Amino acid sequence: MQDEARSPNEPRLPEAFEQQMQRWLGAEWAAFRDALYHRALRGVRLHRITAVSPAPSGAASYPGAASYPGAASHSDAPRAHTAPGRLPVPAAVAQYLRDPVPWWPDAFYMDDDAPLGKLVYHETGAYYLQEPSAMAAAAALDVQPGERVLDLCAAPGGKTTALAQRLGGTGILVANEIHPMRVRILGQNLERLGIPAVITNESPKRLAARWPGVFDAILVDAPCSGEGMFRKDPDARTAWSPDSPDVCAARQREILDAAVLLLRPGGRLVYSTCTFNPVENEQTIAWLVQRHGLVVLPLPHWPGWDEARPDWAGGLAAGEVPVGGTGLSGHADLSHARRLWPHRGRGEGHFIALLQKPDDTGRAPNDTAGGGAMPANPASRAGNRRDKGPSTLVRLSVRAQREWQAWLRDMTTGPLPEAWLTPRLGGDALFTDTAGELPLDGLRVLRPGICMAIQKNGRFEPHHPWAMAVTGLEGNPFGGRLLALDAAAACDYFAGQALPAADDRGARGPDSGYTWCHIDGLPAGWGKRVSGRINNLYPKGLRRGGLQAT
Numbered sequence: 001m002q003d004e005a006r007s008p009n010e011p012r013l014p015e016a017f018e019q020q021m022q023r024w025l026g027a028e029w030a031a032f033r034d035a036l037y038h039r040a041l042r043g044v045r046l047h048r049i050t051a052v053s054p055a056p057s058g059a060a061s062y063p064g065a066a067s068y069p070g071a072a073s074h075s076d077a078p079r080a081h082t083a084p085g086r087l088p089v090p091a092a093v094a095q096y097l098r099d100p101v102p103w104w105p106d107a108f109y110m111d112d113d114a115p116l117g118k119l120v121y122h123e124t125g126a127y128y129l130q131e132p133s134a135m136a137a138a139a140a141l142d143v144q145p146g147e148r149v150l151d152l153c154a155a156p157g158g159k160t161t162a163l164a165q166r167l168g169g170t171g172i173l174v175a176n177e178i179h180p181m182r183v184r185i186l187g188q189n190l191e192r193l194g195i196p197a198v199i200t201n202e203s204p205k206r207l208a209a210r211w212p213g214v215f216d217a218i219l220v221d222a223p224c225s226g227e228g229m230f231r232k233d234p235d236a237r238t239a240w241s242p243d244s245p246d247v248c249a250a251r252q253r254e255i256l257d258a259a260v261l262l263l264r265p266g267g268r269l270v271y272s273t274c275t276f277n278p279v280e281n282e283q284t285i286a287w288l289v290q291r292h293g294l295v296v297l298p299l300p301h302w303p304g305w306d307e308a309r310p311d312w313a314g315g316l317a318a319g320e321v322p323v324g325g326t327g328l329s330g331h332a333d334l335s336h337a338r339r340l341w342p343h344r345g346r347g348e349g350h351f352i353a354l355l356q357k358p359d360d361t362g363r364a365p366n367d368t369a370g371g372g373a374m375p376a377n378p379a380s381r382a383g384n385r386r387d388k389g390p391s392t393l394v395r396l397s398v399r400a401q402r403e404w405q406a407w408l409r410d411m412t413t414g415p416l417p418e419a420w421l422t423p424r425l426g427g428d429a430l431f432t433d434t435a436g437e438l439p440l441d442g443l444r445v446l447r448p449g450i451c452m453a454i455q456k457n458g459r460f461e462p463h464h465p466w467a468m469a470v471t472g473l474e475g476n477p478f479g480g481r482l483l484a485l486d487a488a489a490a491c492d493y494f495a496g497q498a499l500p501a502a503d504d505r506g507a508r509g510p511d512s513g514y515t516w517c518h519i520d521g522l523p524a525g526w527g528k529r530v531s532g533r534i535n536n537l538y539p540k541g542l543r544r545g546g547l548q549a550t
């Protein structure tokens with residue numbers, strides 16, 4: 001339960017942290033400290049499913065429906081929009097949803113002990129578990145359909161999945177992560193949620209050299225000293241040292257230098273951290289404004305979104321008491337940025353600022369139209385050469401294209417997305433062309449798009465991410481090849497067990513071949529019907545026992 005005090009055995013807050021926060025917060029210190037010794041708040045963002053009704057009569061019911069705290073006072077703010085094609089929230093999930101999170105549609109608080117991470121529906125990408133304050137950064141960027149969007153520090157991918165929801169499959173989405181292990185987790189999460197993104201494993205500096213001025217909107221969810229995670233993650237307390245904020249601030253500024261280069265004139269940048277220290281927050285934004293001439297744009301006042309502190313932007317020496325009210329630095333527009341405090345709102349500690357890059361005339365316009373010119377792509381001049389690695393994608397030969405489309409016709413029914421008909425080849429894998437004109441050559445690319453199939457011994461084999469790219473039964477392209485699993489059978493499937501071809505646990509399907517396995521239209525993965533049984537093609541690395549049906 002969210003207000004229970006934490007166990008006394010957990011590590012204490014670092015003393016130097018306590019001292020500095022006490023100096024900054026003054027009279028508020030006691031409330032702040034008290035909040036940090038309570039449990040963190042938990043949240044969930046629905047992805048393939050919806051609990052927000054398009055019409056009042058169709059409303060899915062959830063226990064917290066009557067108590068949305070910001071509904072009355074924020075009715076004019078950019079509130080929920082429903083995504084067409086989302087499925088109704090299953091009862092097994094609905095029972096755990098509590099109050100809506102005001103700043104993101106179809107996002108909810110949940111109890112501390114809600115087992116949503118262990119339900120089979122989690123493996124279908126029906127939702128993403130995310131702490132409520134962490135949903136604020138993507139809300140602040142307010143991505144529009146068709147935009148070119150970059151998530152520069154993306155792993156494990158929570159915010160990328162929110163940005164993708166706003167794009168709805170339009171535009172271009174690049175998720176970058178510098179860390180080679182973390183980029184794999186990012187890949188798994190995006191695949192589970194069926195997100196068509198280009199995933200790169202690069203330093204921001206190298207991306208900036210390759211893609212200058214390309215993006216309409218960039219999220220820099222910066223690596224930080226993590227003070228805002230102290231109550232969610234006790235390890236964050238032990239990892240912190242008094243030097244952490246300054247070390248992180250230097251790294252954040254390098255990342256921001258690159259982000260500004262990547263942004264088109266007039267484009268938007270959200271900078272966010274999960275820490276309290278002004279050196280990583282107001283002072284970094286003040287530095288950014290002075291160095292690159294960006295303008296800080298106002299953000300909404302959602303419940304618990306406090307104005308940032310212009311009076312903390314002036315460069316405080318360790319132990320220095322900030323001068324309240326008057327503003328040390330003259331960056332009055334820093335109050336447009338927001339601080340989410342654990343003792344004032346319902347979430348963990350975060351900082352978010354929305355900035356705009358001036359256009360070519362030096363002004364910061366409010367236009368959102370059009371991206372910058374794409375840099376030249378040497379790969380596109382390379383013709384139909386088959387290079388190694390997915391960062392060099394080539395068109396299929398005429399013959400291979402014919403074979404692919406014949407196989408695709410056999411696998412599917414009905415009209416297909418253009419991207420499926422004309423995939424690109426990267427090594428032996430066929431990917432949807434998610435990057436468009438964005439040149440990928442010379443970059444470390446984990447996935448250039450959705451991997452639909454692998455070419456093996458002159459044949460095609462469907463690949464797991466393709467199964468996850470589809471939601472729903474109406475108009476389902478795999479219409480002749482469906483296998484319905486009930487939640488109990490899905491527990492077996494995700495654990496890697498072979499499924500009987502037609503048993504009394506709800507598994508039904510066609511007689512032969514590749515089969516799209518699902519739970520009420522939520523994707524699970526591929527199976528292959530062979531000699532009266534169904535081979536389980538769920539990837540070995542993702543298999544998980546002990547999942548729950550409810």
Ligand SMILES: C[S@@+](CC[C@H](N)C(=O)[O-])C[C@H]1O[C@@H](n2cnc3c(N)ncnc32)[C@H](O)[C@@H]1O
Pocket residue numbers: 134152153154155156157158159160177178179182203204221222223224251255
């Ligand atoms: C706060 S986390 C991102 C969380 C992610 N946006 C999400 O919502 O799931 C910051 C990320 O920045 C990455 N990072 C660390 N150093 C970096 C650097 N020098 N440049 C770019 N990214 C870096 C970390 O590996 C980490 O994954």
